[in-house]
Amino acid sequence: MQIIFESREPQASALREPALQRVRFALRRLRTLVLRAKVRFIDVNGPRGGVDKQCLLEVKTEKSGVLAISTVASDWQAALNAALDRLVRALTRQLQRQHKGVRGRSPQPESGDH
Structure with missing residues (x-):
């Protein structure tokens, strides 16, 4: 998995390595x-x-293509954590939907008199 970091903000750029580590950990x-x-x-x-x-x-x-999540907070770390939480939930839901589609459903018994 390739991870790209972008920021023009000096304070945020200082968080480059910790942010990349946090993303790797959250998506492991x-x-x-x-x-x-x-x-x-x-x-x-x-x-x-x-x-x-x-x-x-x-x-x-x-x-599934591209999934984008955006969050706003009072500091960079809080914004990153909130975005990662939402991203992991979205990817997990996506994986569950795909898994259900692959497994299929077992046929339901027909209702009615026998």
């Missing part, structure tokens, strides 16, 4: 689904401050 069980992951940090309001730290996670999967 789903790594067979994910071909590429991109982490992007954006300071929405600039130097004005506030709840404006955006984390955009974009993953490319083999079967």
Whole structure:
């Protein structure tokens, strides 16, 4: 799995390695689904401050294409954690749907009088 980090924010760029490690750890069980992951940090309001730290996670999967998750928080770490939580839940749901489709369902007995 390839992981790409993008940010023009100096404070966020300092978190590059910890963010990449966090993404690897969060996606460790789903790594067979994910071909590429991109982490992007954006300071929405600039130097004005506030709840404006955006984390955009974009993953490319083999079967389902691209999935993008965006969260906003007061700091970069909180934004990353919230985005990863949402991403893992979405990928898990996607995997469960695919798994049910492959297994199929057992035929239901017909109702009625015998």
